Structures are given as structure tokens and as C-alpha cells.
Amino acid sequence: MSLYSEQEVNANERFSIINGSYATVGISIVSNFAPLFVLRALHATSQEVALLNSLPALMAIVATWLGALWMSAVQSKKKFCVRASFVARFFYILLATVPFFVHGSALALVVVLLIAIMNFPQSFTALSWQSLIADLVPDDHRAHFFSVRNRITTFVGMLATLLPGIILQFFPVSSVPPYQAFFFVAALCSVMEIYYLIRHKEHVDQRPDRKSPVILNPKMFVVFLRRPTYRRFVIGAVIFNVGWQMAWPLFNIFQIKYAGATAIWVSSFTVANQISQIVTYMYWGKLSEKFGNSITLAIACFGMAVSPVLTMLSTGMVYLVIINLLTGTFVAGVNVLQFNHLLDVAPQEHRTAYIAHFNIVMGFVGFIAPEIGVNLLSWISMDPAMIVSSLLRAGGGLFFFFVVAKAIVSHRGNTTASL
Numbered sequence: 090m091s092l093y094s095e096q097e098v099n100a101n102e103r104f105s106i107i108n109g110s111y112a113t114v115g116i117s118i119v120s121n122f123a124p125l126f127v128l129r130a131l132h133a134t135s136q137e138v139a140l141l142n143s144l145p146a147l148m149a150i151v152a153t154w155l156g157a158l159w160m161s162a163v164q165s166k167k168k169f170c171v172r173a174s175f176v177a178r179f180f181y182i183l184l185a186t187v188p189f190f191v192h193g194s195a196l197a198l199v200v201v202l203l204i205a206i207m208n209f210p211q212s213f214t215a216l217s218w219q220s221l222i223a224d225l226v227p228d229d230h231r232a233h234f235f236s237v238r239n240r241i242t243t244f245v246g247m248l249a250t251l252l253p254g255i256i257l258q259f260f261p262v263s264s265v266p267p268y269q270a271f272f273f274v275a276a277l278c279s280v281m282e283i284y285y286l287i288r289h290k291e292h293v294d295q296r297p298d299r300k301s302p303v304i305l306n307p308k309m310f311v312v313f314l315r316r317p318t319y320r321r322f323v324i325g326a327v328i329f330n331v332g333w334q335m336a337w338p339l340f341n342i343f344q345i346k347y348a349g350a351t352a353i354w355v356s357s358f359t360v361a362n363q364i365s366q367i368v369t370y371m372y373w374g375k376l377s378e379k380f381g382n383s384i385t386l387a388i389a390c391f392g393m394a395v396s397p398v399l400t401m402l403s404t405g406m407v408y409l410v411i412i413n414l415l416t417g418t419f420v421a422g423v424n425v426l427q428f429n430h431l432l433d434v435a436p437q438e439h440r441t442a443y444i445a446h447f448n449i450v451m452g453f454v455g456f457i458a459p460e461i462g463v464n465l466l467s468w469i470s471m472d473p474a475m476i477v478s479s480l481l482r483a484g485g486g487l488f489f490f491f492v493v494a495k496a497i498v499s500h501r502g503n504t505t506a507s508l
Contacts, residue, residue: 092224092292092478093190093225093227093290096380097182097290098226098230099156099229099333100290101225101226101289101290102226102230102234102238102288104270104288104289105222105225105226105234105238105285105289105418105500106237106238106241106242106286107267107285108282108285108286108289109241109242110241111278111281111285112174112241112242112243112278112279112282112401113243113245113246113247113249113272114245114249114275114278115178115181115275115276115278115279115282116246116271116275116353117245117246117275117359118249118250118271118275119181119204119251119272119275120155120353121250121355121356121359122136122253122254122257122271122355123141123200123204124141124341124345124355125145125202125345125352125355126268127141127197127198127200127201128345128346129262129264129345130197130263130264130265130268131197131200131265132194132197132263133197133198133201133337134197135342135379135463135466135467136177137197137198137201137337137432137475138341138342138463139338139455139459139460139462139463140205141204141205141338142334142337142338142455142458142459143157143455143456143457143458143459143460144201144202144204144208144456144458145204145205145207145208145211146208146451146452146453146454146455146459147205147207147210147449147452147456148205148208148209148450149208149209149211149212149452149455150453150456150461151217151384152208152209152210152211152212152213152216152430152441153212153445153448153449153452154443154445154449155172156173156212156213156216156217157441157442157445157446159213160216160217160220160221160441160445163421164293165288165291165293166217166220166221166224166291166441167217167221167229167291168216169213169217169285170217170221171215171283171286171287173210173211173214173217173243174210174279174282174283174286175283176210176213176500177207177211177213177214177264178275178276178279178282178409178460180203180204180207180210181208181271181272181273181275181276181279182272182276183203183207184203184204184207184269184272185269185270185272185273185276186269187199187200187203188265188269193492196483212448212452213231215440215448216444216445216448216456219428219444220440220441220444221289221291223432223440223484224291225289225290225291229433231429232321232374232377232428232429233374234427235374235425235428235429236370236373236374236425237371239370239424239425240366240367240370240371240419242273242396243321243366243367243370243421244362244363244367246359247359247360247363247367248361249268250356250359250360251328251356251359251360252320252356253267253271253352254352254353254354254356254360255353255355255356255357257260257351257352258351258353258355262351262352267354273446281291301481302428309446313443314351314356314388314395316434316436316465318434319434319435319443321488321492322430322434322448323432323450323465324488324492325488325489325492326427326450326480326485327448327450328484328485328486328488329390329423329451329455329481329485329486329489330370330451330454330455330458331454331457331458331461331480331481332394332477332478332479332480332481332482332483332484333393333423333478333481334454334458334462335458335459335461335462335465335474335477335478335481336396336397336462336474336475336478337458337459337462338462338466339397339462339463339471339475339478340397340400340422340464340473342466342482343400343401343404343471344358344409345365347404347471348404348405348406348409349404350406350409352374354406354410355410357406357410358409358413359413360413361410361413361414361417362413362414362416362420363417364388364414364417364418365414365415365416365417365418365421366417366418366420366421366424368418369417369418369421370421370425370464373389373421373422373426374425376388376422377425377426377429382426382429382430382433383489383490384490385422385426386422386423386426386487386489387487387489388419388422388429388484388486389419389420389421389423389426390419390423390482390483390485390486390487390489391408391419391421391482391483391486392416392418392419393416393419393420393423393482394421394479394482394483394486395482396412396416396419396479396482397416397475397476397478397479397482398475398479399415400412400475401472401475431443431444432449436445437493440446448458462474462478463476476488
């Protein structure tokens, strides 16, 4: 039975959507325009672009571990999340002001390092928010809530990507001040993000997991993987995410360096991707209710497997927009279903620790995969590297379809498995 009344659940869902919308503005500006900023305005190298993807993941590994330890002792997940969010969003101001103090070739590396360090408190934010929202939103609300929330925040992210992209067209590609202005806008939005996070209603003294917290240590990493349903899910997620994330720097390099995309085209790629996400979020939620998370997640993985192969076929801008429009359909599925699947296979009494465990594993993947992608680019060129990415994504889909889904069906009803 939920600890929260229907009115409290509705209020928390509403505040979460507003909070997520403001957060998305800042995150969209930084994540979508940082590669363009460091490549075009700051003339970064391919290795620095790879570090832009891998270093934040390295920070996430350490931060998630520490976050799991600290959260086992905190009384309020909401307060923890608020403090972490404040520190993380302060980095938007640092990104906006650092060009005043650092100049020349060092600026690109400093920006990359700031974004990496920012991911340290951001990882605390993500871990505490995931654990908090799992408490605040009942299981039977979750699929619908995340579908609605993701659809709205994706629409906001689309606007936060499209408008800066249009504005940047009026400035030289190497102009730094426009990016500084957008980072300041992100910082302003973060004030409202934190305000609506504070407004969430949390019953601090009645949380069921306060009685038996689990603290992550090296032994627990092995113990957690002894849970069969969770272990199979993690293996499938690792296979898929290596293939997914190794292509992130490759897409940036291909679109900006190979295809010569300007700010408006980079925005168009993201907007096309987000439009299809907005349209299909609800569809994935309904599909998962009918066929289960595992099979539906496998379908999303298969859809994303074709993206790298199709992307490398042409450098035409309109073509790349169409490919991003197609890809967004399956990105929506992965975004909704991977987290839902994690909540399904993580026991409620130790959910925070399992979320932390999974985030640390994904942090290792996020650190290693971009480096794999860039090294493959230098060893075997762009096209073969993209093919490797497609094969790994498809491999993850096959694992979810034939191994994870079968295991979930055979263990259905067994909700009391031990650690």
C-alpha cells in the first residue's frame, strides 16, 4: 500500500513534471551544444570530444558509490537531491564565466573538465531523484507517469534545443559569447527547477527502506549479481549500452566534422529526434503493459541498432534529419523501459542500493565505450566503427528478447527472491 494519499501522489507528479521541464532546459543546452562549442568555437581535438563523453561517466562511478553510502544514512532523499542539484547547476555559471579567465587552446580542455566535474554532483542528483520518485509514485502509476513526464520534458527539451540553434546562426561559428549567454539561461532555469523539487511532499519518517539499508561495498557488487533476474538485466544492458554509447562521439564527429553541420542543423537533428520521442512515449508505455518490459525493450534496442549503419550512408543534412526522426522513436522506448525494467528487478527494500549498483555499472560503460568508439575510429575508420556499434546494440536486443524475457516469464510471481 502506498504511503501517500491520492492528492499527494497527484501533487508530486505535477511538481515532478514542472521540475523536470526546468531541468531539461539546462541539460539540453549543455548536452546538445557542448560538442559544438568545444569543436567549432574552441577547436577541440577528437580525443577531447571523446573525453567530453567518457570523463563524466568516470565521475559518475565515484559519485554514485559515495551517493549510495551517504543516502543510506540520510533522513530525507528530497533534501539530499536538492543540495546535489544546487551544486550541479552552479557549474552552469562556471561554464558561462570560464572564457573570461582562460584563453587559447587550454580553454577547450578546461570546459571539458568542468563538464566532467559537474557530473559528480549531477550523479548524486540522479541517484537520489530516482530513489525518491520510486517512493513517491506507486507502481501502478509509474508507466503512465513516466510516459507523460518524458513526453512533456522532451517537448521542452526540443524548444530548448531549437531556439538556441536558430539564434546561433546569426553569429560566427567561432563566437564564444552566445554560448556563455545560453549557459546563463540554463542557470536561471535551474533556480525554478530546484524550487519545484523542494515542493515535493516526502514522508521522511515512514520510508520502509529505513529499517534495512544496504551499503555498497566490493562484496555487495557480487552479491547483487547473484539475483538472477537482476543479473540478466545488467548483462543485456551492458551489451546494449556499450554499442549505444561508443557511437556518441562518433555521431558528433560525423555530423560536425564530416558532414559540416552548423548550429541550426545540429539543433534540427536533436529536434527531429525529440519530436518522434514525444509522439511515441505513450505508445511504448502501452506496449510494455501488453508484452512486458523485456520484449518491448528488445524491440527498442533492435530499432536503435539500425541508426549507426543508416547514418553513415550519407552526409546530406536532410537525410540526417530523417534518420534522427526515425531513431527518436526507439530512443523513447529505451529511455522509458530501461529504468522501468530496473525498478521491476530491484527489490523494493533495497531499491536505492540496486539503482546505485546499476548506475555504477553504467558509469563504467559510459567511461569505456566512448574511448572504444574513438579508438576504433582511428584504427578502422568511421564506417566499420559504426557497424560495430550496430552489432552490439542488436546483440543487446537479442539478449533481452531470448534470455531476459524468458527468465522474467519463468520467474513471474516470485517477488520474494533474496539478495
